[in-house]
Amino acid sequence: MTDDEFRPKLGKIGSRGSKAGKRFAGQLRAAINRAGGQSRRGGRFTGSRIGRGGAAAVLLKSRDRYAAYRQQRVVVKARLVKLAGKGSDGARAHLRYLQRDGVTRQGEPGELYGPDSDRVEGKDFIDRAEGDRHQFRFIVAAEDGIAYDDLKPLTRRLMVQMEEDLGTKLDWVAVDHFNTGHPHTHIMVRGKDDRGENLVIARDYISAGLRERAAELVSLDLGPRTDHEIEQRLLQEMEQERFTGIDRRLLQKRDNHGLVSPDGRDVFRHTLHQGRLRKLERMGLAEEVVPGRWRLDDELEATLRRLGERGDIIKTMHRELTSKGIARSAADYVVHDAEQNTEPVVGRVVARGLADEIQDRHYLIVDGLDGKSHYIDIGKGEATEPTHDGCIVRITSRNNEPRRVDRTIADIAAANGGRYNVDIHLRLDPSATERFAETHVRRLEAIRRATGGLERQPDGTWIIAPDHLDRVADYERQRARAEPVVIERLSSIPLDKQVGFDGATWLDRELVSNQPTALRDSGFGREVREAQIQRQQWLIAQGLANEEQGLVVYRAGMISMLRQRELNRVAGQLSEELGLSYAEARSGDQIEGMLRSSVELASGKYAVIQKSREFTLVPWRPVLDRHVGKAVSGTMQRESVSFTIWHQRSGPSVS
Template identity: 30%
Template sequence: FDAKNEGLERQDFFELCKNDRHHFRMILSPERGDEIEDFRSYVREVIKRVEGDLKTKLSWVAAVHYDTDDVHAHVIIRGKDARGEDLVMGRDYIAFGIRARAQEIATELLGERSIEDIQKGLEKEVDALRVTSLDRFIEKQVGDDQTIDVRKDNNFGKSAHYESVLKGRLRYLASSGMAVENPPGVYTLKEGYRDVLASIATRNDVIKKLYERVEGLDDLEIYSLKAGEGQVIEGRVLDKGPADELTDKKYIVVESLSGGKHYVPVGEAFNYDEVNKRGLVRVRPFDHSTGKADHNIALIAAQNEGVYDIEKHRAYIAKEQSYIDEDVREPYLQSHIKRIETLVANEAATELGQGRYQIPDDVIEKGKDISAKINAREKKRFYPKLDILSSHAPEDMVEAKKKTWLDKELYKRSKGDRSITDQSLELALQKRQQWLVDNKLAMIQSNGDFAMKKSVMRDLSVMEVHEEGKFLATKAGLTFNDHKVSSDQAYTYLGYTELETGKWAVAMRGKELQMARIDKAPDIEKGQKVQFSEIERGLFEMRAAEQQKQQDRQQSSRGRDDDNEMEL
């Protein structure tokens, strides 16, 4: 719905604002929202007052969710004002102004919270398995020794009721192992107890969200995003979706091949859309230990007798890294200078003056240690990397005419690795093994052992290209030609397809369709004339035919210049 209409289609609003520079998203979730009789009218009134503050009409859509503990609305505001110019909101207004308007209207509808309501809310926090306002108050009161003394009747100038619930919270933390009471009335908080509470709350929220989507959540673990705590997991995808209702962050649920289920936040992983339920993935912790900056600093220093020189690095970028856009070269260099300053501050480099620094031979190892300490101190979080092992369920791939995860696993088994315990995968492996034998890609030896042909992976890759080529050719009413494209011929570009072996350009010449493996998705429109050049064995570069002619003319011109120089 929006200001006047109900039952809107999300696609219509998407088309309206898809080219906007930005947009604004928010959740309106007032306390006692379930007591607001017409929540949509509440949302409309909030936006109306925001329009008054901003002095412009807004384009927006919203949806109300009643199926959660707290009734709430999701609102998206288009990033254009009534004149079609970029809509600008100050940071303070986004953070506090809109909230104030939402609170103001909720108070008008529901009235001020009574003292009794406030007290009941505090009482619910006493044994809550999450970080509460009481915990935040405790955090402000504890000293360096993490202790808080509540032996007096009035310790912090608060009401008797507040003092009572605060003591109740401390007793609960002590009974849960997150604090120690000694002597009576003096509590020492365990270091990181708020992190423990946050982890418990996250797990409970996740289980609540997944309850109807995934079975058997008793052993569910939340994948740690803390530096140095993540682990490598290979397993089957049980579920995927948005990690929260406001951002583009995503999650997957993975059942490890070695047992156990894991809820894995994956941020905005570039290959998330390729992940399918029942497919197989590998989750790897992000390598946060050190960045490329330390390697680059070491490289420049190695070329200059152990001294990193800013001007020499600037010259190196211009000469050896000319592919970096000129407008980002200086910020790129400044990021290295900032890293150098961090190394100097941690005694891993010595400033010599005039933009020069003495760099030790082991700067990369020292850099790793420094990064680890900084990450731990600042409690940094790192989303893991995601590798697609099998985009589809292996059970559906037993007769696939292409290289699959099953083939790689069978090869590992031939080398003695039998780590799979999943019965369904075990059966799929047996079926794939028989299919390979039936298609003369493997054999059962006289001693009963299974053996794959040395060329099996290459043969399967060739089969995949042939199958895809024949399918696309039939679809286009053409004949598939499985030979290499020729570098001296022009073709009509038909598009590209992604196979296990990578990206393949699809092109037509006459009545024949041919395919060529390329290193990246081409920025060429379908129907254009193109030419190919082989940049390494089996890998081609594709360019528009006119662009190729221009390059040929330039090459020819360079050749004549070279000849003239030789004659002189």
Template identity: 35%
Template sequence: MRHALYVERDGAGREGDPVQVFDRELDRADGAAFVERCENDRHHFRVIISPEHGGQIDDLKGYTRDLVRRVELDLGTRIDWIAAEHHDTGRPHVHLLMRGRRDDGRDLVIPRSYVSRGFRERAEGLATELLGPRLEPDRLDRAVKLERFTELDRDLLSHARGGEIALANLPDEGKRASRLVQRLNRLEELGLAEQPRPGAWRLQGDLEDQLMRLADRRERERATARLLAHEDRGVQPDRTRELEAAHSSQRVTGRLIGLEQLGDDARGPHLLGVEGIDGKFWTARVGRLEDLRGLAGVERGAIVQLDRATPEMRTSDRAIWEIAEKNGLTYSADLHRGMRPGDRDNYITMHERRLEALRRDGIVTRDSGGAFHLPNDYQSRVAAREGLGGRESARVTLLDPHSLERQADYRGPTWLDRMADGIEDRSQFRQEGFGKEVSQAWKRRETTLEKLGLGENRADGFHPAQDWRGVLSTMEEKAARERIERDTGRAPHFARDGDQVQGLYTSRIHMAEQSFALIERVDHRFSSTLVPWRPEMDRALNQFVSGRVNGRDFDFKYGKGVEKEIAKALSIGGRG
């Protein structure tokens, strides 16, 4: 790992300062600890990230973290990494080191094509988002027709007076001016502008908001088509349903088909596709990639449950509320600049336009001085408005990490068993589509249970043996322990309620009814512990954790303080 020493070399930081490595969370990470974690890896990856206009990116650390998050999504695994900024050449750049291990402990394999092109494409896309797209003349033609908010729309709004724009107000810039007129005609076709008189257009007051919603709708339609293509099916309007358009208490249970990114941000939102037990194909919007952590590593076709949830607030709405809350529920551009002096004028203008759209909906008011006044229930009213526009985020629950085909033969408890036993909700079950497949799979499941001595078919139907589900749980736990010991060389045990556990969190283990975190004990080289997994634990992967089991939960902490506690306990134990 000589490269780790190179990235930390003196004099390569800003203004000749020493370089400090960073990781996904810390600006001052421990390079030596990273080298130790890599000691038994078969390989590691070194990447130099050198954006074309890197000097214009104020936060290269944030840029690198966002880039790695997108790479993790592409590769389907969380990556353990460190990096360092170098400013000792004419172009600021970042040296990135990644471990050669996936989050499940297997070797990380990155295709040669991704190493040569994938990183570059992700880096270029992210830089474009940060620095803004540059619409070259040959791209203006495409921008004219787009059903989303574009740079042309931003130009039109900046030249509008009182919501109207005349030909005389347009900049005299040849081809660009011509494209602006074409864009006005396109907005008129979309019902977002009208001509009160020749040579003049009146723009919709919430033009940006409406274009964003239109873009959301079109992006969702494309994502739905891609999800259906996973099953080699075309669009089927008669059986396709959107969770957000259903009743507020709607719950969907079924087979996970896949997820598709909505927009250009890999962090979300995403669209999930589920074949429901009601025979319908359901789509649901999930706002953040973090909300999908529970699905990492599951089989294709895993069984999930979707519930409607409270619509998420936009970043701009949160910023508006935070500023107004500290200023007597008042927002203005001056108050914004006073609290956040680093924000650019066009960014502040975007917040004012957002509030103007909310004013027309009767949510906020505006005084003669241009300041906006927010109601006490601003957050809930904005959330309700967003829910009507499809920006709601569904709640996703994993019911079984195994596909229906796997469950039929699985030597452990399954969702199929719970359905047959009446534990799962069957109110929406229909003998069509996926629902019919469930019935067929249960017939195969009955045969498996009979072979295992856990039931028998009689004239009046299948009769399970006494405590059949308990026996299946015991079988699954035994198989899991044997597999983990074979793969890691450590004998695992399941922690009991109230147990205090500490050690190195190395991987997540999916079992039929719950996921577990595997923690390697540091006081015994041949022992490990399985504790209930929770999504927040992914931040502590390959780090030392300490906590207590609380029923089906694990209250834990991690970081330098935990490492010191464990080291101290080991030293005391060694002296004893």
């Protein structure tokens, strides 16, 4: 026998396995399957238990689901937020927003609290988190949270239990909100454990474990749900125009033909299902094909979820408008769709709030010049500037198509072997100015920072791919998800304050415009029309306008005169505060100095540029947001400035 013919078999000599044992094992698995169990053979690894709290989550998920049926119900939403880049600024803004006015039962600002104190400073928490990789945000809302006079003790007990489950002390702050129909608590947890290591929490614990712990505590406080309470909740669900637990059970009960029948196990369940099916029938979402057999609409869940969201939005609009003393018909409520509503919305900001508190998506309620009240999803909170109540804004849907500047870059690069820089641009287009070409460079920089998909060589030359316009379209679509609309603040001064304001106001710009915004003779449109009439009388009294044959004629240069009045007045106030003289910036002047701060005027935002003995005011540009305290220079051109920002190491950059 050769070596190749030898095949060893491991195991006891003569053992071929027990057939009886195999038969018994097969019978056992079959019995388990018949009983509704599952034979588990090497389940796929999902990583859901990696991190702290994995073992606790497994224990909580294995509990008797029928016993949990009577538990008090609690909703827990969770999000892990990365703090790199702008994440830290976003966390700071989110914390400020959680402490906004009107969130307590008394309508006061929310107060942060912690494990041992009823009042803590958000700044201290953010400072401690400096350098953290991430943080956790939780929203905890008990279904019967209204039964609690104070949510702080419940939150503290929950966080103590969470620390036990995770095996580490936690650094956290919380704030309670009572400004909706369901009182809830926002909790922010640092992404560090008590040893200073990155805190990693098992996905199972985040998705289910924490909710189970909260339900336990609420059940201890309020007692288990009684049969009567459960039945009343289900009867309320039967008539709701949103996706409910009854709908979920009906979808699960559909047979192979897509049909469902009311549950006949007991009278109450049958009545509940039959009543819900009749409600769905009236909504056009269910059809009785034969007596007792129903076909559900394929889009039932999606449709009901949209209806539920819309119902919540209408309630929010009514609450905010009523609280501000604004009477509007529900027929004039408009839920803005950025993809379908292409016309700009101009109006007064009534309220700003969180549409999705865990994802930090904000909304604006705008009382429009068209007489309607608009609910507008404005996207991520950190992506939009603050918009206080009463300011006048214009909101337009973001255009997702490549811009003209993108097409110019692509054309120039295509003619130069896929390369673009300012010199190449000026050589190909002699009519272009250097300043104009630099706007193209700024566009490329913005895309590179957001996507990392553009290559810039050390000499400032950009490598432009053949599919550059497709990449730009992807960038714009990605940006539109975070910022679906563009918000232009037309005036920071409320309408009633503009009537007698000594400065150039939005009312003035509308009065002298060749294409003023259309006003509807109802709602805010009517208020603006009345304010314009009063403003005209003020302008006539100031000698800035005359009434001739029933028409108001405005003095030439009226807007510039009013703007200069306010500018001089504010400059005088700043001169006293800073102890510096004011130097007016004129067209063509070279502006140099330190960017000290900004001031908000009726005519817009201005930058305060300080020299050793004097300061000047120039129109603000968004790029300056990141450069307060730095040296800047630029040339004043009419009503704008092209700035150069001086960086300590890398030198100047043009903006």
